Amino acid sequence: MIRIKKLILSIFAFLFLITSNTYADKVRIATEGAYPPWNSKSADGKLIGFEVELANVLCGYMGHECTIVEQDWDGMIPALRMRKYDAIMAGMSITDERKKVITFSQGYADEVASLAVMKGSSLESLKTVEAVNLSKGAKKTLKTLTTALAGKTVGVQVGTIHQNFLESGDVGKVNVRTYKTQDEVNLDLAAGRIDVALAAAVAFTDYAEKSGKPVVLVGPTFSGGAFGNGVGVGLRQEAQFGSSTAMGKRDGQLLKDFNKAINKARKDGKISELAIKWFGFDASM
Amino acid sequence: MISSFPKLLNATLVTLKLVSLSLIFGIFLGTFFAILRTGKNKFLKNFSYYYSYVFRGTPMLVQLFIIYFGLAQIEYLRSSFLWIILKEPYWCAIIAFTLNTGAYTSEILRSAFETIDKGYIEAGQSLGIPKNKIFYKIKFPIAIRQSLPAYSNEMILMLKGTSLASTVTLMDLTGVAKFIISTTFKPIEIFIVAGSIYLFITFLIHTFVKLVERKLEYPK
Amino acid sequence: MELLVFGKNGWGDELFFATLMTLAVAITAMLIGFFFALIFTPLKISKNKILNFIGNFYTTVIRGVPELLVIYLFFFGGSTAVMFVAKIFGYEGYIEINAFITGAFSIGIISGAYSTEVFRGAYQSIKRGQFEASKVLGLKKNLSFFKVILPQMLRLAIPNITNVWQITLKDTALISVTGLVEIMRQSHIAAGSTRDPLLFYSFAAVLYLILTFFSMKVLNKLETHYQRGH
Numbered sequence: 092m093i094r095i096k097k098l099i100l101s102i103f104a105f106l107f108l109i110t111s112n113t114y115a116d117k118v119r120i121a122t123e124g125a126y127p128p129w130n131s132k133s134a135d136g137k138l139i140g141f142e143v144e145l146a147n148v149l150c151g152y153m154g155h156e157c158t159i160v161e162q163d164w165d166g167m168i169p170a171l172r173m174r175k176y177d178a179i180m181a182g183m184s185i186t187d188e189r190k191k192v193i194t195f196s197q198g199y200a201d202e203v204a205s206l207a208v209m210k211g212s213s214l215e216s217l218k219t220v221e222a223v224n225l226s227k228g229a230k231k232t233l234k235t236l237t238t239a240l241a242g243k244t245v246g247v248q249v250g251t252i253h254q255n256f257l258e259s260g261d262v263g264k265v266n267v268r269t270y271k272t273q274d275e276v277n278l279d280l281a282a283g284r285i286d287v288a289l290a291a292a293v294a295f296t297d298y299a300e301k302s303g304k305p306v307v308l309v310g311p312t313f314s315g316g317a318f319g320n321g322v323g324v325g326l327r328q329e330a331q332f333g334s335s336t337a338m339g340k341r342d343g344q345l346l347k348d349f350n351k352a353i354n355k356a357r358k359d360g361k362i363s364e365l366a367i368k369w370f371g372f373d374a375s376m
Numbered sequence: 377m378i379s380s381f382p383k384l385l386n387a388t389l390v391t392l393k394l395v396s397l398s399l400i401f402g403i404f405l406g407t408f409f410a411i412l413r414t415g416k417n418k419f420l421k422n423f424s425y426y427y428s429y430v431f432r433g434t435p436m437l438v439q440l441f442i443i444y445f446g447l448a449q450i451e452y453l454r455s456s457f458l459w460i461i462l463k464e465p466y467w468c469a470i471i472a473f474t475l476n477t478g479a480y481t482s483e484i485l486r487s488a489f490e491t492i493d494k495g496y497i498e499a500g501q502s503l504g505i506p507k508n509k510i511f512y513k514i515k516f517p518i519a520i521r522q523s524l525p526a527y528s529n530e531m532i533l534m535l536k537g538t539s540l541a542s543t544v545t546l547m548d549l550t551g552v553a554k555f556i557i558s559t560t561f562k563p564i565e566i567f568i569v570a571g572s573i574y575l576f577i578t579f580l581i582h583t584f585v586k587l588v589e590r591k592l593e594y595p596k
Numbered sequence: 597m598e599l600l601v602f603g604k605n606g607w608g609d610e611l612f613f614a615t616l617m618t619l620a621v622a623i624t625a626m627l628i629g630f631f632f633a634l635i636f637t638p639l640k641i642s643k644n645k646i647l648n649f650i651g652n653f654y655t656t657v658i659r660g661v662p663e664l665l666v667i668y669l670f671f672f673g674g675s676t677a678v679m680f681v682a683k684i685f686g687y688e689g690y691i692e693i694n695a696f697i698t699g700a701f702s703i704g705i706i707s708g709a710y711s712t713e714v715f716r717g718a719y720q721s722i723k724r725g726q727f728e729a730s731k732v733l734g735l736k737k738n739l740s741f742f743k744v745i746l747p748q749m750l751r752l753a754i755p756n757i758t759n760v761w762q763i764t765l766k767d768t769a770l771i772s773v774t775g776l777v778e779i780m781r782q783s784h785i786a787a788g789s790t791r792d793p794l795l796f797y798s799f800a801a802v803l804y805l806i807l808t809f810f811s812m813k814v815l816n817k818l819e820t821h822y823q824r825g826h
Contacts, residue, residue, distance in 0.1 A: 284448065
């Protein structure tokens with residue numbers, strides 16, 4: 092029995108040794124690396140994109156040392172809650188649903204969502220108003236869309252506002268296919284496996300430009316409601332590990348730091364500058 | 377949590393369908409390649425050997441991705457009649473799973489064929505039973521019985537393998553579990569429930585094979 | 597093809613390092629697996645019902661649940677569990693487990709379940725006579741285990757351990773969730789970024805085949821080495 096105890100203790104000692112890379116004041120920021128132009132990876136294996144550069148700017152303003160880590164989109168929020176990293180900057184929109192489990196800084200950029208089809212699709216001539224803000228109600232447009240999308244297969248990335256919107260019933264019952272990354276949505280749209288895709292409009296324009304495939308945006312652009320209120324830094328709620336504990340206090344402080352840094356970057360025009368560089372227009376907010 | 381249970385059960389049916397279809401197709405494919413492998417034609421023998429080498433030597437995820445994302449890239453294929461099948465994620469998954477389990481099944485059957493006691497075949501020959509009848513009536517049944525334990529492992533490996541279907545948009549048990557997590561953000565609880573369902577199916581397969589094994593035992 | 601060259605514009609060097617990473621994770625996982633087998637094989641052959649149950653629970657659950665789920669569970673639950681244990685020992689800070697350890701450990705747990713089965717099988721196929729002979733010779737229990745039983749167990753286990761190695765090597769394709777850049781993740785990134793999945797996934801398959809081919813050569817040599825005198 093003593094031997095077993097010794098064995099168990101030594102296993103824990105071993106575990107401790109290999110994991111002894113304990114918490115320092117470094118801020119770890121997660122991004123997906125597969126959602127250009129927000130964030131992606133270059134051929135030499137480096138993370139690039141609007142958010143990667145913005146993260147570095149914000150860290151400079153906050154005076155924190157930062158590391159940017161890659162994380163698959165589908166585990167993004169759970170892994171934040173499990174302290175794999177401290178913040179998310181991955182084109183993640185601020186929504187009420189997500190706010191139930193994490194918190195957000197103020198938004199730093201806004202994107203509109205749009206449907207996209209391949210040239211020659213029957214949906215190409217879809218006539219709707221230009222822009223829909225779901226918070227303001229858009230019954231008529233949604234009705235047009237419901238008829239247009241009936242029986243169509245729509246591709247989206249899993250766990251996104253776009254998926255939530257399609258499954259909310261606002262456009263009736265559509266046949267939704269979910270993908271791990273936006274790259275895969277684009278591939279299947281081009282291959283013709285799905286009739287139409289829904290994502291950030293810039294994700295499609297970026298793909299069309301780089302691949303030379305005839306992808307066209309159709310229908311209105313979407314914002315508000317299920318589409319959230321812009322993209323912000325995702326952070327742990329102060330209360331998750333107790334507001335009075337060291338961990339909770341650090342999380343709370345980080346939120347304040349990010350908000351301050353975003354204010355500064357907005358005022359000195361840094362966010363606009365980066366947005367124009369990566370999106371081609373000023374997406375800052 | 378509890379409200380997600382019916383969704384998971386529904387997805388279990390998708391998983392079961394995927395496993396059983398791939399296993400059924402895989403048995404035919406495996407038998408076919410095992411016969412080539414134990415046959416006399418050198419070219420066919422080699423072909424069968426390399427087929428099983430490649431499919432057993434690479435991860436099933438890679439195989440699935442080549443078939444699903446890779447083949448879809450070929451313009452020529454997309455305009456051919458094959459696209460009717462390859463367009464559907466469901467059939468892509470079935471094809472990948474079948475090719476994979478076919479490779480393992482052919483290995484299992486081959487080693488069973490090779491270890492059959494020569495005495496049975498000689499007995500058949502001396503009774504004047506024709507060659508192809510010896511195969512169907514003696515060799516094949518004996519090989520099947522001998523491969524059962526190894527094949528039950530293969531069935532369980534395939535059950536687990538179908539969890540990859542979720543990577544090509546199919547909503548199987550793992551796919552639905554991941555979907556629920558993306559809305560509830562409770563990974564551990566959901567994965568434990570999904571894991572238990574898989575475990576239960578494993579248990580059923582085990583029991584089923586044990587029953588069949590007992591049925592096929594030599595009368596002593 | 598120019599996509600596969602080394603250097604800044606090609607993915608050759610990235611894929612090369614990813615291959616080394618796959619190999620490193622697989623070997624580490626295999627060793628971690630042996631460590632688990634070292635704990636659980638005695639439990640599985642133990643006559644104590646509780647210990648026996650624990651051993652069986654480990655191998656049945658791990659081998660009956662998709663690898664993907666085990667990896668996810670370990671990824672999400674691992675650091676929480678470590679922190680929980682640390683708390684018992686009075687440490688309240690944050691403990692970070694790096695991606696390599698998370699990946700190797702989750703594959704190691706799976707690999708360990710298969711290794712345990714192999715070692716148990718090897719132990720059980722050692723003839724009763726061997727145990728009796730060493731008893732008659734008056735060998736102490738420890739000595740008889742290390743000098744008589746263990747060498748035979750290894751010899752009997754090696755062919756099946758080769759299978760476990762193949763399983764482990766292929767399972768590494770599933771750990772991309774941990775963020776570790778091995779062959780599969782790198783090809784996924786490259787396929788996404790270049791929109792050429794056919795090239796990169798086929799190339800990934802070739803890389804796995806190369807790894808399988810050479811590791812099997814090494815293992816077969818080992819096998820003939822241990823089969824000497826039989």
